[in-house]
Amino acid sequence: MNKYNKILIICVALLLSSCATYTPQYKVENFVQTLPNTTIEKTFYLVGDAGNAKMNESTKGLSILKKVLDTAKTKDDYLIFLGDNIYQKGMPEKESSERALGEHRIDAQIEATKNFDGDVIFIPGNHDWYTNGVEGLRRQERYVNKKIDNKNAFLPTKGCPIESMEISDKVHLLILDTQWYLANWDKNPTINDNCEIKTREKFFLEVEGELKKHSKKTILVAMHHPMFTNGIHGGKYSFDKHIFPSKKKIPLPVLGSLAAQIRSQGGVSTQDLSNVHYNKLMRRLSTMTRDLDRVVFVSGHEHSLQYIDSDGLKQIVSGSGSKVSSVSLGKDGLFAYPGQGFAILDVYKDGSSNVRFFGNDNGNPKLVYQTIVHHKEKEFDFSTIKNSFEPEVLASIYNKDEVKKSKLYQSMWGDHYRYVYGTDIKVPVATLDTLMGGFTIDRQGGGQVTRSLRLIDKEGKRYSLRAMRKSVTQFLQKGVFKYTYLEDGFDDTFTEDLLSDFYTSSYPYAFLAVGTLADAIGVYHANPKLYYIPKHPELGKYNETFGDEIYFLEERPGKEYKNEVTFGKPDDIESTDDLLSRLRKDEKYQMDEEHYIRTRLFDMILGDWDRHSDQWRWARFDTKNGKEYRPIPRDRDQVFSNYDGILMDVVKFVVPLVRKFQVYDGELKKVRWINQSGLPLDRTLTQNSGKETWIEQAKYIKENLSDTAIEKAFTNLPDNLQDETIEKIKRDLKLRRDNIEDIANRYYTYLSKHVIITGTDKDDLFEIFREEGKTTIKISRIKGDKKQKLYSARSFTAKETKEIWIYGLDDDDRFVVKGKGSNLIKIRIVGGQNNDTYAIENGRKIKVYDHKSKPNTIEKKGGAKFILSNIYDYNVYDYNKYVGKTNTITPFIGFNPDDGLNINVTDVYTINGFKNNPYHSKHKFRAAYYFQTEGYDLSYSGEFVNALGNWNFLIDAVYTSENFAQNFFGFGNNTFNLDDELGLDYNRVKLGIWSFGLGVAKKDRYGNEFSVKAAFEGIEVQDTQDRLITSGLDFVTVDPVFFERKYFTNLDLMYKFESYDNDINPSRGMLFKLQTGVRTNVEDTNRTYGYIYPRLGFYNSITRDRRLVLKTDVIAEINLGDDFEFYQAANLGGTKGLRGYREERFTGESALAFNGDLRYSFNTFKTGLLPLQLGVFGGYDIGRVWLDGEDSNRWHDSVGAGIWLNAIDTIGGQLGLFSSDDGLRFTFGFGMSL
Template identity: 50%
Template sequence: MKRNNYFCFLIILTVLASCTSSAPKYRKGEPTSNFGYPENKQVEKTFYLLGDGGYSPEGGTSKALIVFKEFIKQRDTRGDYAIFLGDNIYPVGMPPKDDPLREQSEYRLDAQLDAVENYNGKVIYIPGNHDWYSERIDGLERQEEYLIEQYGDSLDWSPSTGCGLEIKEISDDIQMIIIDSQWYLEDWDKSPTINDNCDQIKTREALFTEIESELKKSQNKTTIIALHHPIFSNGIHGGQYNFNRHLYPSQKKIPVPVLGSLAMLIRTTGGISIQDLQNERYKSLSDRLRTMVKGRERVVFVSGHEHTLQYIDHDGIKQIISGSGSKENYVALGTDGLFAFSLQGFAVYDVFKDGSSWVSYYRNKDNKPALMYQKEVFPSPKPYKLGDYPDSFPQKKTASIYPDEDVEVSGIYKTLWGKRYRKLYGTDVEYEVADLDTLYGGLQPLLEGGGHQTVSIRVKDSLDREYNIRRIRKDAVQFLQSVAYKSTPIEEQFKNTSAENLISDFYTSAHPFAFLAIPTLSEAIGLAHTNPKIFYLPKQDNLGAMNENHGDDVYMIVERPEEHWLDKESFGSPNHDIVSTAGMFERIRKDEKYKIDEPSYVKARIFDMLVGDWDRHQDQWRWAENEDEDGNRTFTPIPRDRDQVFSNFDGAFFGTLRSLIGLANQFAVYDKKLNNVEWFNIAAIGLDRSILQNTGKETWLEQARFIQENITDKVIEDAFSKLPPETNGEITEGIIENLKGRRDNIVDIAERYYDYYAKLAIVTGTDKDDFIDVTRMPEGKTKVTIYRNKKGKRADIVSDFVYDKQYTKDIWVYALDDDDIITVDGEGDNLIYVRVIGGQNNDIYRIRNKKKLKIYDYKSKPNTIEEGADARFRFTDQYDLNIYDKDKKVFSSTSIMPGIGYNPDDGLKLGFKALYTINDFKRNPYTSQHELKAGFYFATDGFDLSYKARFANIIGDYNLQLGAHFTSPNFSRNFFGYGNETINLDDEFSLDYNRVKISRVGGDVGLVNETPFGSYFSYKASFETIEIDNTRGRFIDQFTPENPDGFFDRKYFAGLDALYRYESYDDVLNPTRGMQFDLNLGGKLNTADTDRKYGYFKSYLEFYNSLIPSRKLVLKSHVQTQINIGTDYEFYQAAVLGGGSGLRGYRLQRFTGKSAFATGGDIRYSFNQFKTSFLPFQIGVFGGYDIGRVWQKDDGSHIWHDSYGGGIWINSAEAVNGTLHVFNGDEGWRFSFGFGFRF
């Protein structure tokens, strides 16, 4: 009978699973016909979008490709683009020619090429994840080679194989950004040649930097971001499944009810597949991209990956999905979908001459293309309605940068936050008025721009020379968005809050006009410089739509160093080019004819310290390129963006912060000495080490003396006479006095900085064949010389310098690409530690002195060791060890996270967690990290301390972890006896009755691996000693243990422990979808009585699932268990349940046994985020229920304990979180709360 019931149940499930509709789905209100497509508009470009087309049946063609071919055959496709959006070959990309799947793979590509056989436009192929599956880059190269061989040069494989990004300028009004999204998701350690031929993008962060730059440049264009993986989806990769996947969770059609549902729950909430949007790595890509495009006009994402057709409008961000080129799958509308279709088809994106654009979706109907849906993606840009602006302007205008109310603060505020230059920001100053029609002969606005905090307009004059017009008043929210919240749009959250006001006040640390003094100071020492001027810029017709964000404010106008300024004397009148820092490095790597004028750079850097300019990252420089008569080219620096000079971070807050957190020391008081040169230069030190490869201390001292001699008192006074006269007075006089004092100390400052930065030297070869000679010398000296290898002979010298152990402790030598010959020889003493990083291709090693030397090169690529095979070689494909990353910062940082909480057992709790992180050569993701945690518990006057240290890559991807913990003699835990029905007598004897004072001291050592995909592995051995106190009058004094001998004596335990944890949340502080799974196995041994030992098994599983489309109502569910194996354990090693461990309505450690089980859930509701005058906050409420019990030998209890209750939680700014609980069990109500910070 039971068997028949099972089969009936299975039949019902199968019938339900087969009832899924394949009809197109439309959001309510969306038309299903007569879409209003503008037939009479002129199309500028058409983009035919078809993804996942690589699964045509043997001997046939997919339904989508049949109608795709039919559709484009009917159209004039000249100048159009057909984009194949990845997964071009199933199942595993293009295998080698001798592989059994090669013929099938070629056929599936041929089916796609046949569809565009008579196509007259451009064809672009983008790789997808399946295209990477055949030996990764090798398979991509095979696929690219085959496609171009079959189709010809009018086919583009994009981006270049093994690279992440390509930019295509389609027309003056259309830009395409193509991303290989699988490149981002890949484990780069498994692809040793990845990024080998990518000039500038060698890291994922560099990808985002370049995309952000391109989005700024193309802000007035329609921008298409094409990538295989969508950033939004309502298909299976977005966590949407139809009912039959609960029955058939795998590709094999074997029904697995219940287990199938569990499998689907794990996949939809856990993001365990890297191909799903919930996965940590994939999510990081989608979050960054959506944050970048949020608020930008006319940016659309086009993708495949999902075997569906979708159109999504997610808070104004448009996503076109066309991934059903040969496969089909389930799709829903979700909360943001306007259209969805689960069968095969393709999409067409039309961009019109007027800037508007439409998308159309087609399916196969009787082998003819059938239109299902059309939607206007972007309307044509509306002409900006100009205000009633005057035709002419007065020559002068008096204004202040901040209104009076923003600069009038109390004495307490000044003491806390400092005086800074706040007064000057509120000072009325008379400015010249800038009329763009006449200024500099007439200026044409090009685009809006800005850095981390600046608000600017790029303009050009009649000679095409470009300028930046930058508002003096900075944008505080823009700063937060670009620095602290790169993955979360925050503009609406932080506008008009105290956080914005505090950061705006933070910027008053920079003198608003001091940059006007820089040209005079620079000219005195022959340093290239820009020539900023200050104006009042009124709103005006010439600004057009930019009047929305600009005008009626104080602005600085300055040249933008680029190729049209070659005749500019203050730029050194370069005769060849002006390039960015990235462009300069690209040329340096490629050819030995390029050099850097290192003494000029040293002069510029000492000048930075002289004028207190702490924000000197690589974008703050341009490079004048000069060619001599022999064709050699030299780059001379052009410093720019001097808006942080003479910064003054006074006040108690920053004074305290500098004492607590090292990174805060870059925010210094401008004084005569510059005490902390290390932190002041943190933004520039990486660039310094990358550039200065042939410069020693004498050059620094020589340049410092030159500055000291040439920046005279008169020069300084002349320079500050260029500031508005209204700023004359005590503040400016104070700067002048400090500048003179700093000039007098500049030799000492330069020497101290050299002594710090020179501790690490970074030397780079070229991307050609080089000789690299490392020669050991007496008295702690090491000479590194790099020559070009021309026909086996040492030719042009690339780098030649002798390093002294007195100053330099480490040298990193990067050979870079091509076949290099690396020799280490010579004899010496007190040697400098040298790391040689071979790089790509077959390097030859001749190691004759192996002392204080370590060599890194690729494990999977050929290398030749001619001499010194017993030297310390580490052959590894670990990407970050082998790659030269000029942006790699070597530094340490500190963060402190306080917390406060309360529960009846501990009373009020105060604690903190301090992290000290060191980033050096070897990282995973840091070189080492030290964590100190402490807590004090007022109810018992006890405290605990714990310490962890982690050291990177001790064995493969595993870090070494050392740990220690200590509890004070008063530290307490609870014990009520063994069993599921123990008695709680706190009403009669108080809470102290069941408290046990327990003193613990212990340590552990082990290996841990935290992957970027959410998994954490830990294996450790531990040793600890524990002693409990026999406190008279408490339960422990009356408890009779099974083995009373030595019960209260100090005991010593050795243990082994293994832990696997997986975590994935869409939002760590307020999950609406997520999962945690813990599996913990181990055992402990009493070292004084080795017969007493036990093992344990612990597991925990937690899910978050949203219940309604708005994702405000969420079900949190969890289950946990602990099982002890054996009986020789102490009560404090037993399985427990209680508050904090499964039963929130009970006291801590309320029930103790051999095993324990608990489950429960919460219904959580999140209210809309709201702004206060201080910070944005989000509040939620929850109600929950717990149930569980323990088991103990000879305990016949059948009772299950439960508790119910609820509470509220609060989050702010992704940094502050708190929770308040009120839960009730059989023993009454229990109140608790916790509040902490995340930095």
């Protein structure tokens, strides 16, 4: 076959792989048209993208909706407009000439609901954000609410991202503003002024919490952007879009196909599912909801009607209220309709649900599709469930075989408390109907590792029933693989066994001792009790995953426990989020810092490392002067942990974040690491406390935690476990108590190095006094322009504190800096919202951050550096912002004929600080060794985020040994390969290289990167005999200094866009890279040349199940001018364009290559270690080089195949065998990506 025809076939395949049509499509043609014969709980009318009515007109979609609503019984029903309520740019300002049209487009939708007797809800779409961002959204909100006369008609309110609505006992509505997530927050710096959710991660946590809370119900997740779609935003285009890409219908067949290809696969628009940002959002939401029984996603965005069932996740797309676009069935589509219309979702009392889609039939509504969404709830088979039980049983957490380990295993992985988990203990048997007067199940709970049920007793008090055996899959899913659904891939694997064994590092029954210890020092605590819960009728459907094991029952502190002595008998009990919201709201809310510090020191005595924000509740006490909070710690399942073992020590050395897993002893050597989980709250809640407070509380504990209290506490543990292990824990506990002042001193020393101070959301006065080596910060409220009573004050010394961050938060704050001392502490002042005033006398080592787009008053700079910008992360306070260092080491091993076996190790050292975008700086060290040539190379690259305004600062360096090799076969497209006669070494050129470069780069979260770099490099060609390079080539012999080191300067510009739906195994994606620059020989500046290196690659799935993927790549190298060295020439071969040839096989002034692979992915399957996915590929390459003066029409090609593997998107490998005119070439590579 002609090689040009092969390229044509690839292009045609690309074009046809993403076609949609304007005809209805059904997976099953004859759908059932009768409604289920069951009682309706609630009905939802769904219509989206209805905001394109012409002036004084309605739309076809709205007209048929009105006809249905006019005749239907709609009392207590819901009608949801799913966004894009006003095209093209949302609600204009009142003065705008477009305002009347904007109002009409809302009015047309409201008019359609004139006879609707239920609740009407508008949610925002991306077009509703396009005029003034949040402010434009608020304009639409005010108009809609006033027009409908309902303050909750536009949701979520205030431009915030989430609204959670209790519809009934069986139905819940969760509304998400997905454009809030997708928006560029730096262009909307005040986006979260009125929202408690300030970060995208907090958004995910809130969504997950709401899904858990209502998991027993049918949950409708209403969001403008669909999770699944087979329309334009899902990369499906009609054929005419390849011919007429623009609205002007000008025929541009080639450009049209390229435009469709770039948008459908490249994700260049944040409004397309293929966009990396959009995809990340949906992958996270998908992972959260996969295990829930009854979730339905309802969306607009696409101008079509669709119903999709993706592995149990249900997606209704109803976005054709006023517009129409092409659509296909795609992989999981059951129905696709390219016409105006709407959907009706009925949720029934038995838990089932049904969806109907209506289209336009000459102005009348016509049922175009109907299907069951969820079947009725499955009834659990109780026939094998007992009704009577013995009062006590002997039971263990693990069975005996699980805790039997070899001596070698124990030495490598540690002893932990393994034997305790396999020891039978006597436990009382309890059933939910009789325990403590009887419980009802509220819902299933659970954190990252625990499996639990939420219970409610007869008095309305809430409890948690937690399984003593922890879940491995749950830990991996929630803690590690947040964007990849694991299903049951780790069940019955070595990894599951290893992690199950890892959990035996915590003493399982130690929490039984904590209450008595806490009482001795006045620390609040829950009162857990141990029970054996059998499978029994009262567990209902939860018998499937709960029962027949040991549990502990513990209170869930809330307002119902106001009289609980061990919670301090407070006036109320609040969550951590509520506490933090109150503290910033007004100075009348204060933390009892002494009590908090005492509790945290108690954590350290216990060795409890797991003290993140959700492990606390807060007792509120009403006082004369305001409201004071004290901590109630909960979930004491990690006390006295013993993370021993040789391999654990190695992991702790390599990965700093794992260092919180320590061996329990009497000293607590690494106080910094054990407190990593609690550090954000410690910085937030101890702002007014100096070292003396920490030492004072340490002394209190030392004096009051007596030996008698310790001995008494451990009598609460099972009798048969009162052994030497318990005695050792008690000895170490007493030693920690005796050492607690030293522990407190060491932790305070670490904590005080970096201090965060916050004001309130009201007008505050910050007075900062800088004396010799000392800084004092005082905060007062401002009322009526007058200073009020001081509510916060603390002094810092330069010896203890290296940096202070001061956040003014909201409203008009005033910052006054006085003093002329030296030896000053570095200070960052973040003004926050509104008009802040700055009067700074001594601004040395002070940086001030505030909004560029908002007014600020600078009375005096005093030499301080003011950074006025709209970078969102600079101007917003996030108490959970990670400040620290992480280190990740990833190995790689590979083989190719040129290098032989090669190994390399990459060490990435990441520093997180103030400028986390997404990190403060990153340092990458790489070392590689090549066995065939005995050469090695070392490299370093550093990136410092926003070091120059919005630009990152770059630095890199490379060094190679003199044995580092590059191939050279001569210049031209027709060179010979004499491997068989002369061996591989003949074409190897040994090069000694070093280089150093500096540059700047700008990146965004959407996949764009632009950089400018300047480099200085030195390259020396080794004079190695019996090689082509020393065989008397003309360009070598005419250069008397050819084998001496040459020095070059290089100015390089690069733009790159990269977007994949999965980084390890893409089924859709695009890479575009354009690199250009100029390089000059320092000692002979006449030898200067330019270069252009373009590259364009795509991944296109060409089957509905997305298993068969076409990967294409076009690469080129163009040198401008002839004054380059041979090792700077354009070349092809090996990993660059022609996989069947040796590296650098063809060398010239310019080069061009096309690569195409057909990749097929098999189902993921279990192995003894990890879930594994295999795939195969077949590939074809074609390319050539050009050289002035050479007459060649030859194109070189290679063909081959290979196997790839992927383990949980973290470990990957590939083997390939390609054939060319030069023979066969085998390669493999295996590595990790963390």
